[in-house]
Each structure stands twice: as structure tokens, then as C-alpha cells.
Amino acid sequence: MKAKTIIQQRNAIAKLLAYKDTRFFLLFASALCTFYYFSHRYGLYSIYVFFFSLLAPFFIEHAFPSQEGAVSSELALLMKTHAYTNTKQLSFQITFWACNILLFVLQLKMNQADNITAIAHLLPSLVLIGHILVYFLLYYYYQFKLHYQLLNNDWN
Numbered sequence: 001m002k003a004k005t006i007i008q009q010r011n012a013i014a015k016l017l018a019y020k021d022t023r024f025f026l027l028f029a030s031a032l033c034t035f036y037y038f039s040h041r042y043g044l045y046s047i048y049v050f051f052f053s054l055l056a057p058f059f060i061e062h063a064f065p066s067q068e069g070a071v072s073s074e075l076a077l078l079m080k081t082h083a084y085t086n087t088k089q090l091s092f093q094i095t096f097w098a099c100n101i102l103l104f105v106l107q108l109k110m111n112q113a114d115n116i117t118a119i120a121h122l123l124p125s126l127v128l129i130g131h132i133l134v135y136f137l138l139y140y141y142y143q144f145k146l147h148y149q150l151l152n153n154d155w156n
Contacts, residue, residue, distance in 0.1 A: 010150065013084045014142035019092035022135040026053050026099055029127045042120055045109055046127075049102045053095060060091035078146065096135065103128040 030053065033046035066087045078084075107124035110116065 006150070010078070010146045011143060012086075012089055013078060013082055014139055014146055016084055016089040016092060017082060017142045018135050018138035019089070019096050021138050022096065022131060023053055023057070023092065025134045026127070026131050029130060033123050033127060036123065037120065040117070040120065042110075042113065042116060045106050046124070049099055049106065052102060053099050056095040056098065057088075057091045060094055061087050064090060078150065100128060100131065103131065 027050060030046045030050040034044055034050060037043055037046060064087050066085055103124050107128065110121050110124055113120075
């Protein structure tokens with residue numbers, strides 16, 4: 001039972017780290033979309049995704065009370081190293097899925113627009129696919145990395 005708990009907590013920490021890094025990808029991609037749409041006068045619709053991804057984790061994290069459970073000493077060190085809390089993981093998860101919904105709505109908005117280039121039509125879809133793909137790649141990378149850290153007691 002202890003091994004199953006350690007694996008679940010390791011996967012939760014890997015999700016948090018993947019959500020954090022994926023958020024940086026989304027911030028960069030939505031900033032580029034905003035500059036592209038602004039320079040071609042299509043509107044600043046992607047700035048909503050940028051600001052929501054930037055500010056929502058902070059507000060969501062402080063809206064919910066922190067819930068900490070008992071963990072083993074290895075997990076406590078791992079959680080402390082990566083600043084993991086259940087509330088922080090929940091806030092990043094809500095932000096991730098809400099930003100995906102916002103990107104989908106932006107794609108629908110760009111499909112309804114007239115006199116718009118092909119790249120402007122595809123940009124929200126590309127960002128959405130990239131956002132999800134980067135998340136999955138980072139999640140599996142962090143699962144491997146945290147497993148390696150726990151096995152070899154390597155905390156660098």
C-alpha cells in the first residue's frame with residue numbers, strides 16, 4: 001500500500017511540474033498570438049488567455065483552503081523540493097483546462113471572422129494542440145525524472 005501511495009504522490013507532483021511549465025509555453029504562445037493579431041488588426045482576443053493563465057492560479061490557490069495529508073519522509077522531501085501542495089496542483093489544473101476552453105472559444109471566434117489570413121485561422125488550434133502536447137510530454141518527463149530522483153536519492 002505504501003508503494004501505491006508513493007507512486008500516486010509522485011504522479012501528482014509530476015502533474016504540478018508539468019502544469020507549471022506548460023503555463024510558460026502558453027504565456028509565450030498567447031503573447032505571440034496577441035502581437036500577431038494586434039499587428040494585423042484582428043483584435044486582442046488572445047490576451048484574455050494570456051492574462052487568465054498568468055493570474056488565475058494565484059486567485060484560485062488562495063480561494064481554496066490548503067489540505068495537507070501525512071506523507072512519508074521521501075515524499076516530504078520531494079514535495080518540499082518542488083513546492084507541492086494539493087491546492088496549488090488543483091489551481092494549476094483548473095487553469096490548464098480553462099485556458100484550453102478559452103483557446104477553443106478563440107478558435108471559434110477566428111472561424112467566424114471575415115477577411116482573415118489562413119495562419120490567423122489556424123493559430124489558436126496550433127496553440128491548443130501544442131499546449132496539450134507539451135503538457136503530456138512534460139508529464140511523462142517529470143514522472144521519469146522524479147522516479148529517478150527517488151531511486152538514486154539525487155536531488156539536483
